[in-house]
Each structure stands twice: as C-alpha cells, then as structure tokens.
Amino acid sequence: MLVNGVKIFDTFAEAFPMRATRLIVTAYNSKWAMYGASSMTGFATSVIACGCEAAVETTLTADETPDSRPGVSVLVFAVSSKELAKQVENRVGQCILTCPSSSVFNGMPEGKEFALAKNLRFFGDGWQISKVIRNKRYWRIPTMDGEFVGEENARYKTAIGGGNILILAEDIQSALHISEIGVGEINNLENVIAPFPGELCDQAQK
Template identity: 30%
Template structure:
C-alpha cells in the first residue's frame, strides 16, 4: 500500500537516529534582544560530527515561568554519547555559556534538566571570576555570582544532563526553492510550539553522507540527492520535477518526542503547495541505533 499524507506521497523508508547526551538550560535577561542574542549565540554551529556539540533553542518563556521573573529561553546543548561524554559535555557547555551567554549583558543561566546527574558549573564557568566569584542561594537555588565588568553573571551551580535521541529527520522534495523555504519555515515554526525538542540546523540545506572522497574534512554532500547533479551522474535519486530538498533534523529528550515531532513536521508540510514527496534520510543502518519508520509514525499519530 502506498503511503500518503494529505495527498502527498510519503516514501516507505526510515530515518536513523542515535543516542545523545543533552543538557537543557534556562537563559534569562533583562531585555528581549539581549535574551535572543544569548540564546542564539550559545546554540549556533552544529558540530557533533566533529566530536564537539550542537544546540538549539527549544522555546521562549514568559517571566512567570522563570525563577528570577525575567524573560527566558530554554536551550538544549547536545554531545554524542561516548565513553568520555561527561568531559566533552562539560567542555562544550563551558565554551557555549562563556562565549555565547556570559558576554551578553544581564544574562543568567539556570538548570532546566530533569535528571539526577549533574556537572558542577563552578569548575568551568564560575572560575571565570578568577577566584573572586562566590556562591549564594537565590530564588531557592544555589548559584554562583561571577563579577564581570558590566556587573555580574549568575549561573546555577549544578546543571543537569540526561540521555536523549538525536538526528531524527524528515526530507521534503519540493518543486522550487520557494516552496522548499515555505515548507522548511513551516516545519521549524511548528516545532517551536513543542516541548523537549530542537532542530539544531532549522532548515538544513546540505544533507551529508558517511562515505566521502575527503575524510580529512569530515562529511561531504549527499550527491545522490543534489538536484543540480540530476542528469550529470548515473545514480541520481532526485525525482523528476524536484528542484530542492530541505532537511529538518530533530533532537528530543525521548524517542517518543522525536517521533511525534517528525509527524507534526510532516503533517504541516504536506499541506503546502509544491511539496511533491516526503521522505527521510538513512544510511543503511550504519549511523544510528534507532530506526524510525515513517509508516509507523503515520499509523501511530495519523487520524
């Protein structure tokens, strides 16, 4: 039986997702523009494929939802699950907080991870005070107050981390760049209304593949699905009429969160003119521990 959603064909395939480690933090600031700068600064540049970290803004929250009564943003920082993931996460969190948040005026960071595992922010962030920082209890939490030239930076001392699922994805085969942008924007926007998930690339324009002619630079373009190579290579997998294939990559605190987010993206995009087919990226099971079948998602979440 052919799969479809709102009249749009859905390829009977799966995406590969993998186990990852995330830390969910709450950033607050005095003004909205400062909050946005800190949130986007600290979550930019996905780079888990290079053994580093990636992040995304889950959502913005009201002053009624933050410990200090200021505007807030929930952000997630992810690293690949490995033998030394704790040291990698601490190093990566430190870089993103120190260079992306601490340097933005009036910002504070609080733990937003439900977990019984924590790392001590005093070690890699608090010591930015060069020994002049101090610990205090504020808003019912243990925090470190770091003196800085603008005033002070406050961070909750213990930041939690937990295991989640990263790399869930959906692909949209579109008849133009315009329809691809519309579809990608709709998918990213609908994810902003969901808790516990992020899309670290937003609209990803350049899906990659594990094998490459140049391993020294890391993953390279997934040439099978590059529309400009159709007719130039014998093994192109781009259907007739397709001019652009955006990818939405999803990380979630649970496998269920990722699956639901994939369906929500598929459903909203299937209503957009110019979307010719919906699919997902996999690499024959070489990359991830989890296979998420689109057929199963449609059966589980479809009406």
C-alpha cells in the same frame, strides 16, 4: 500513505544515542537573552565537526524562569557526558558570561549533575560569592554591568540525536515553502531542536 494530496513514505530515520542538557538563559530583556543564547548555540549544527548540536528551544516569560526575568531555553546534545560538559562550560563561559545582564540556570529537573558555573566562578578573581537557595548553590560573579548569576550545576540525560524528513519537490521554491511550514510545527514541540541554518539541511550525510 496520501495526506492532503501529498505522498508520504513511512520508512525510517537515522538516530544516535546522545547526552543532552537543557539550560535557561535570562537577561534584562528577551532581546539580550536571545543574543546570549544565539551566540552560545553558534557553530553547533552537527557533532561531526562542531563538538555538539545546540539551538534555542523556546522563549520563556518572566514567570517561567528562576530569576523572574525574560529568557530562553537552550538544548545541547553531545556524544558523551564528558564532551557535553566541555562544550557547555566553554560556550557558557565565552557567550553567556560575556553577554550583558545575562544569567544561566539548569533547566532539567532530573538527571546526572555536571558543572555549570562551578568552574566559571573563577572568572571572579576571588570576588565571586556563592549563595545557597532551596538547596541549590548559585555563583554571583562581578561583571562590568553588575553581576552574572549562574547555577553551580546543570543536569543531563540520555537523549536521541538525528531523525529526519526527506522532502522531494519540483523546485527550490516549493521545497523551501513546505519546509518552512514543517519547521513551524517542529517549533511547537517541547524538548526538540533542529540545529541547522533555518532549521533545515540541504546536505545529505553518510
């Protein structure tokens, strides 16, 4: 097909069955929420060597988050529910719990449950406190700046990983230009991430 003078070959794209979760990270302001989320989703471009594929999905205003603070949503994909739970616990424990003023919540209303802050509460050394609000349990863990609040469990669903658009261009400038426009459109979609650097990948995979 020809769209705006560009030839498009509608063929196929490789995709894989995966398990995915959506988390909401909040903080004192949007800058610190993004610091935590960016750290958590680092080295998460491909399950081939990173254990998971993860990236920030979108930014959230205070009226879109459970604790009425600025935040971001993060998507995490893994090849199994066991690996997903492991990656989330490690990344939240090392990158969100340690981020000043941060909190983390389940962002997926339906799906199977797995531990989020349930095990991380032990970082409180016995000083952690649980609260049940609207049938959901949250853990308050003391930190140097106050407390970290984490929902006890998150949820995951079956999802699809992979999918690609191959762009053929005359030079690197043209390729990057049109790719950046495409990335802008991908960022307008819900429940979709492109986890490679700049949301592009220049390495073909077998």
